[in-house]
Amino acid sequence: MTPEELAAEVRGCVVTLQAEGALTGELPDDVVIERPKNRDRGDYATPVALTLAKSAGRPPREVAALIAGRLAEAEGIDEVDVAGPGFINIRLAADAQGALASQVVEAGADYGHGSLLAGRRFNVEFISANPTGPIHLGHTRWAAVGDALARVLAASGAEVSTEFYINDRGVQMDRFGASVMAVAHGGPVPEDGYHGAYITDLAARIVAEHPEFLTLPAEEELVAFREAAYSLQLAEQQQVLELFRTHFDTWYSERSLHESGAVERGMARLREQGHVFELDGATWLRTTDFGDDKDRVLVKADGELTYFASDTAYYVDKRTRGFTTSIYLLGADHHGYVNRLRAVAACAGDDMDVSVEVLIGQLVKMMRDGQEVKLSKRAGTLITLEELVEEVGVDAARYSLIRYPVDSPLTLDLDLLVQRTNDNPVFYVQYAHARVSSVMRNAADLGIDWRSQGYDPALLVHEREGELLRALAEFPAVVASAAELREPHRVPRYLESLATAYHRFYDVCRVLPRGDEPTEPIHLARLWLCAATRQVLANGLALCGVTAPDRM
């Protein structure tokens, strides 16, 4: 019996009692089922009587007693009692709990997936760096978290599309092109230009392929270098992100937004809604109608479109493409954008609480040799995603970036990430998977065909077996809450607790027969439990985009 099934059972008891007139009051939408920290209190507990007591107009313990009496008769439930202020503690029958192992194995890769967000269409936009340099540490958190968030949303039944907005328009592109061009001529990088070895590399590659660029008239040459460098740099970003297992369904060019007429369409939409006005020769959007602290300029007095104009058009374009919700992942240095992005949605006639969600993440720092690594794009001392991956590997990098809530600052300790200790929890979790895999391998070597023989779920009565089963049962709720709260870090945190539950089980519960012993029913039951554990570890790691190794 899963917590979800138990919740339904509790709800059923309350509904029945109400139908009989034994109980009144408002039943909450969600019947909370929790795992008591103290095992003496049972396998599960629910505070439903506490929440019900007020509207029922009766003492919580009395309400609890009524529900408990009914619940005790339900199938699969061994023991029910009322404790404390009115908690109902529940102990499951061993077979009802043990049956979960086969449920997990049969569900396979789908176990943990649900339909909480079915019908929703999300556009998840993250990184969206200028194509003027490599993906660096500042983008890396979003690469991992955005990708994991997309996976978690999809696992909850939503339709999800990941998107990278390429800021390929504007003065930064010209500065980039000018920098590469200058270096190609052997000169210094201009003021406000881009520095770093990658500029030299780009220049060399472009000159090697197109020596004729150097003889073009200055203006044409700048365009030629800019476009060639853009193309190479974008390809490099795409390649590195794929290496990082962060896939984007769409790479959306800001230029294309302008070329396709999306800007005009977006502007027209805003005008229709009546939030555009002219002042001092400029065109404005009245975002203050919807909580922004000042109105924003769309078209400058000199006729140039602002970056904000692109943003609004881009939002409207996403809506036109059918997304019900646009999620933006932004760094803390962009938190000032939240209100204006929400206001844009409202100005376009949408419900800003549904159509726009902004996740603000604190910036990432890095430690090496016990010292903070100072990063500066200008000085060319930034750490790139590629370098990070070379130093610690994709698995460790992704996992450690996903494992923290985005609103808490994060410091990556590079020395620690390469160590195989519990400070680097990805190894702890992966090791658990490798350990289970090893047991399954040995079972196969012994010729035990656990799968076709089935098992008796009532045999899984050891305390550690129960703990492991309950940990496995938790997974679907973890995935659902990670998706609903947009907090993918819940998945790795859960995996660590599952790994602990498995190690504790393994420590005291012998899975395979020793030596010449025959295969007993308990061995089969434990093999099913192992198979289920392996599946959940693999499913959870997959949501993180981290590999689940069979050997380590």
Place this chain on the structure above:
RNA sequence: GCGCCCGUAGCUCAACGGAUAGAGCAACCGGUUUCUACCCGGUCGGUUGGGGGUUCGAGUCCCUCCGGGCGCGCCA
């Protein structure tokens, strides 16, 4: 000045409004005759920055103060 985020064990950090706030690391003490010891158990460690409030119940929600980070362009 205004706005957003953060403040939890010596350190790094957890904790859908639920019972006695938890892990890892560090420190100390233990555990394996055979499935991966990269593991497991134990000890030590807290006024959840301070103060008020909301309620059956607050680390969590509201107010206020203190401390830290970031942002407040007809820039991109």
